[in-house]
Amino acid sequence: MENGNNFTETLLQALDEKAQWYDNTELPQILDNYRLLHTCVKVIFDFLVKKALITPDPYKLDKKISDIKAPDSGQFVENERSVIIGQRFSDYESTLDFLCNYYKFSVSQLSIGNIKKLIDLNNSITWNSFSANSNKINTRVLATMIFSARQNSDALTASMLNDNLSKASHALTDINSALKEYTDFQKEWYKGQIRKNVIMSPSFDANKALSDHASEMQQIKKNFAAGMGKIPFYNELIEEIIQEDQGEKKADLQQKLLAKLNIKKKESKKAEKRIDTKALIMGALQVLGATPPQLGGIAQKIQDNHDILESEHNSFMDKLKRALRKAFGLEEKPLYYTITITDQTTGAKRTEKINYQTFITDLATKARRFASVAQTNSPGYKKIASMPEEKIAEFVAAQIMDCNKLMILLGALDDFFKTTASPMNKSKIKGLKIDITTLKNSVVKANQLRVEYTSYIEEEEQMKKLGITE
Known part of the structure; x- marks a missing residue:
């Protein structure tokens, strides 16, 4: 039991340090990439409007964005393409604007559920695989419009468009890569919050919980709502906690988990690199x-x-x-x-x-x-x-x-x-x-x-x- 407490204390400290690193270093970089993406998207949006290929959403200013939401991706009839894509692209740009100017990129805010919303938004228009053959309708239609209009543009405009498409692609690739790593951390953060607010609570019967796997699951379920509120119950992550507490390979799992939470040397040395x-x-x-x-x-x-x-x-x-x-x-x-x-x-x-x-x-x-x-x-x-x-x-x-x-x-x-x-x-x-x-x-x-x-x-x-x- 003492060893278990030592592991929990060490784990929670490592999680707090990693969370601080994310808040101060990694999440601001994700936000910067979203800002770059938004700038590129606005340039592309204005280009399509100028070419009269899309119709701007007349109700754009009346819509109040208060959460991350991907634009609609349903099918539509061809003769409504300009209006429908105009509205969807406008919604997409407005959501990016909300992210860049009003959303707080922090470990406490960017939960597993909110990460999923970001990924859905990122997948709604795949700039990093932007093709007229895309199986995603919004990406496919936009690519068809842009590639066609680019051929009929002057060299400077075409170059500007290519540059913004390239920057959007790189920004989205970097965002997705960072979010993938951050998702792994959020899972461990979620498990850490359960240890802190549920397993370490006075009402949690540790002796009964550690008698077998089923008993620990029962104790966690019994005390979950009181300790975690409305946060979802992710059964597979709870199973990981139980394996780390009393599984046959618990020592190995604990060691690997703590190692995963170490802030890598290459991460801490980023600022030491000579800046051009x-x-x-x-x-x-x-x-x-x-x-x-x-x-x-x-x-x-x-x-x-x-x-x-x-x-x-x-x-x-x-x-x-x-x-x-x-x-x-x-x-x-x-x-x-x-x-x-x-x-x-x-x-x-x-x-x-x-x-x-x-x-x-x-x-x-x-x-x-x-x-x-x-x-x-x-x-x-x-x-x-x-x-x-x-x-x-x-x-x-x-x-x-x-x-x-x-x-x-x-x-x-x-x-x-x-x-x-x-x-x-x-x-x-x-x-x-x-x-x-x-x-x-x-x-x-x-x-x-x-x-x-x-x-x-x-x-x-x-x-x-x-x-x-x-």
């Missing part, structure tokens, strides 16, 4: 390089909203003025929008005038600039990569700061269009909030890499000052 800081800061730039489709979609919506507002100024005098300007070759009079910007910290409001024509031009320039560095073999990427690291970091920081300012203006511009349009046109105004959120996710990811780069550089400088070199 230049690759890190260029990676931040490449994240921004994936944003041109997002910026293009935003620019198109702004143009459409602008046209709606202009259509409200179509009197005889308006038409006459336009005709005269055209006849005499006069430039269009600059158009200014007065927007209201709210400080997120203080709540203070201020107004700002933006030149519509200049704003649209700047958006297009920004999209071209980022597109030029999207691929590692592009001249733009190579030109920046040839610069000193500190100059690259300054450039990336400036672009991130510029994007943050842009998102503030876009939010204010979104409110401006919605409040300025006449009642009859309000329903025609295209909202920008989803696009801003997607852009924000990319900028946040780029900034995370920039901050990580800065931390490594500062650490290296500090070590040099202390006379420590590798």
Whole structure:
């Protein structure tokens, strides 16, 4: 009995240490991969919408995502393909957005049941085996759409699409691999919680339980609800506990279990590996390089909203003025929008005038600039990569700061269009909030890499000052 208690204490300590490692190291990496996957999915989604191959879900903003749920995978008739796949792909993207921004990736939250939900979501669109011959209907239809549209796209768009499909594939492969290992740990964590909350409870008759296998099972069942609440009863995992307690090979099973929970040396040494800081800061730039489709979609919506507002100024005098300007070759009079910007910290409001024509031009320039560095073999990427690291970091920081300012203006511009349009046109105004959120996710990811780069550089400088070199 004493040996059993020693094993349980050692096991629970090992489980706590492993859980802490997962919370601090491995689960954040899984979340990072989901963020990368979400960014790629949004780019692909926008591409399909732009090509009019799918119809965005009109009720997307009304749906409140509060749990992990895979999109529908049932059959549908061919003439409904655009609408059905549009809705399913929209649901899939919304769930990824929920995972990236609201879901807590922790051992306590990510239980065996929730892992299954993640795996179902991952299997709903298999980017790591993306084929028009897939036996999964959503994957098959999306692959058919994308491969067909890619053939009719320009080289830059096709390259961008290939890059995002490749990144999505690698991200999903890494996620699935990590989840497989994590599932094994969660099973042991579940068994550990039973030992802690059921077997070690005062009402558990240890002497009776250890008399034979059936008695221990009976004691666990008797005390399970009181100790574990609504957590499911997994019979096969309970059987493993009993084998570890009183099976013929219990010593061997206990030893193997403790060995499995050891945090491997290669895991603990990940942070010791020399980081390629230049690759890190260029990676931040490449994240921004994936944003041109997002910026293009935003620019198109702004143009459409602008046209709606202009259509409200179509009197005889308006038409006459336009005709005269055209006849005499006069430039269009600059158009200014007065927007209201709210400080997120203080709540203070201020107004700002933006030149519509200049704003649209700047958006297009920004999209071209980022597109030029999207691929590692592009001249733009190579030109920046040839610069000193500190100059690259300054450039990336400036672009991130510029994007943050842009998102503030876009939010204010979104409110401006919605409040300025006449009642009859309000329903025609295209909202920008989803696009801003997607852009924000990319900028946040780029900034995370920039901050990580800065931390490594500062650490290296500090070590040099202390006379420590590798």
